Structures are given as C-alpha cells and as structure tokens.
Amino acid sequence: MARAAEKYKVVCPVCGKQLFSSSSADVEDVMCPKCKKQYVVRVGVGSLQIRESQMQYSIDNSK
Numbered sequence: 001m002a003r004a005a006e007k008y009k010v011v012c013p014v015c016g017k018q019l020f021s022s023s024s025a026d027v028e029d030v031m032c033p034k035c036k037k038q039y040v041v042r043v044g045v046g047s048l049q050i051r052e053s054q055m056q057y058s059i060d061n062s063k
C-alpha cells in the first residue's frame, strides 16, 4: 500500500469543508469561510486535533 504523503488535511467538523492541509504545522488558527468559525488546529506526530477557538468577544454595553 502506498503511503500517503504526510500531510494533514483539516476539515471543518461542522460542514466538512477542507480548510487547509499541512505537513509541518504545529498549531494553526484556521477559519471556516462557510461557518465563519475559527478553529485551533494542533498537529502532532500522527495525530491531529481540531477544536473551536475560544475567542472572547468583549461586549460593551456601556454606550
């Protein structure tokens, strides 16, 4: 069996759109253009984790 190139394909866990593929990225911030959600991708040896970025919006209601 041919071994695939060591590239990690990152797809959006919500809509399945391919966001990027990387071979050496450690931690990447990616945004799904479809869902408008930002994800943090962590690429390790033989593993890939994707999770929703915990962006903090400061809501200013004082105006």
Ligand SMILES: [Zn+2]
Residues within 6 Å of the ligand: 012, 013, 014, 015, 016, 017, 032, 033, 034, 035, 036
């Ligand atoms: Zn998406």
